[in-house]
Amino acid sequence: MKQATTSVSLASLCPYQHPPALYLPQSDGSRLAYVHDKGSPDSPGVFFCCGFQSNMRGRKIEAIQHWCQTVAECEFTTLDYFGHGESLYAPSKPQDTVVPEAASAELLESVMIETGDPHKMDSILNHNNISKNNKNLHAAAKQCTVGRWLQDILNVLDTVTSPQSKLILVGSSMGTWLALLVAKVRPQRIAGIVGIASAPDAFPFLHQSIILPSPCLSQSMNTLGYCDIPSIYSPWGYYRIHKELIQESYTHLILDSTQNFDILSSTTTTTTIHMSIPVRLIHGKLDSDVPWQRSQLLFEALSARDKQIVYIDDGDHRLSRDSDLMIIIQQLEQVYLHVHKQKR
Numbered sequence: 001m002k003q004a005t006t007s008v009s010l011a012s013l014c015p016y017q018h019p020p021a022l023y024l025p026q027s028d029g030s031r032l033a034y035v036h037d038k039g040s041p042d043s044p045g046v047f048f049c050c051g052f053q054s055n056m057r058g059r060k061i062e063a064i065q066h067w068c069q070t071v072a073e074c075e076f077t078t079l080d081y082f083g084h085g086e087s088l089y090a091p092s093k094p095q096d097t098v099v100p101e102a103a104s105a106e107l108l109e110s111v112m113i114e115t116g117d118p119h120k121m122d123s124i125l126n127h128n129n130i131s132k133n134n135k136n137l138h139a140a141a142k143q144c145t146v147g148r149w150l151q152d153i154l155n156v157l158d159t160v161t162s163p164q165s166k167l168i169l170v171g172s173s174m175g176t177w178l179a180l181l182v183a184k185v186r187p188q189r190i191a192g193i194v195g196i197a198s199a200p201d202a203f204p205f206l207h208q209s210i211i212l213p214s215p216c217l218s219q220s221m222n223t224l225g226y227c228d229i230p231s232i233y234s235p236w237g238y239y240r241i242h243k244e245l246i247q248e249s250y251t252h253l254i255l256d257s258t259q260n261f262d263i264l265s266s267t268t269t270t271t272t273i274h275m276s277i278p279v280r281l282i283h284g285k286l287d288s289d290v291p292w293q294r295s296q297l298l299f300e301a302l303s304a305r306d307k308q309i310v311y312i313d314d315g316d317h318r319l320s321r322d323s324d325l326m327i328i329i330q331q332l333e334q335v336y337l338h339v340h341k342q343k344r
Helices: 059-072 120-127 135-142 146-160 174-185 202-211 215-224 243-252 292-301 322-343
Strands: 022-025 031-037 045-049 076-079 167-172 190-196 226-230 238-242 279-284 307-312
Touching: 022 146, 031 059, 031 146, 045 059, 045 146, 045 174, 059 076, 059 322, 076 146, 135 238, 146 174, 146 243, 167 174, 167 322, 174 190, 190 322, 202 215, 202 226, 202 238, 202 243, 215 226, 238 243, 279 292, 279 322, 292 307, 307 322
Parallel strands: 045 076, 045 167, 167 190, 190 279, 279 307
Antiparallel strands: 022 031, 031 076, 226 238
């Protein structure tokens, strides 16, 4: 490593030059957008797992990628899951394949347009002769599941990253849930986990704590097959959650006690998640999207010799301020140094 983390100027990230997306073709014709920087073969790499309706162009990723390039000089990889960011869905008919790469999978009605312009989607659809009610778009939205996104990560991990490298997974929100699932199926590749505003069992928790208690949302889910959850992050003011996503998500539970869906319950659990790798969890106490108790519950469930949890008293869900990013990078550096020392 070149220098101490604290000397890295986060101000140098603005303006940040985003590297162009690369594309990994999938068996169903879709293409996963990803970013990959090569690093020293002697260093552990970093793999960032985004949150739900997020993408690989966020400020947390910029800061971590910058640290990987300029300080750790290590491999860095991230991706946009199917239905997110710049990844491209696969229409069922060849004549529907008229979407330019720049338009990306933001065509999906359930995906946030990062420009903040809710009319951009209409212009993209109109330009490409695609109706909002296009059956291909609805079918693609229904393919957005936890299992699909887990496989997306595994496909990029197995195909793009150096097969000899150990990886530190950094997960944001739902990304921590996915990171834990990845560590379960690729234990030989994963050397550590850093969870940011962790949302384990995110959709079962959403189902139990938000959808089921609401007669309106429950009726919509039962009659229409989806419901719209209000969100300050969406330019439309909501995220559309399909029944297929909820139902499939229950097959990936890592905290399986029903008490875990009650945010007011005690932060104790009978579930044990065995981890032989270092784990760091970071959560803002002012997170209004994922209660900090979810990270605490996950922390209690982890059976790991090296685990720590850090709370940021005035932190929100995104944790993208300079002060937040410095804490995240400091925790990542702790794990990195531990793994790097073990390799020597």
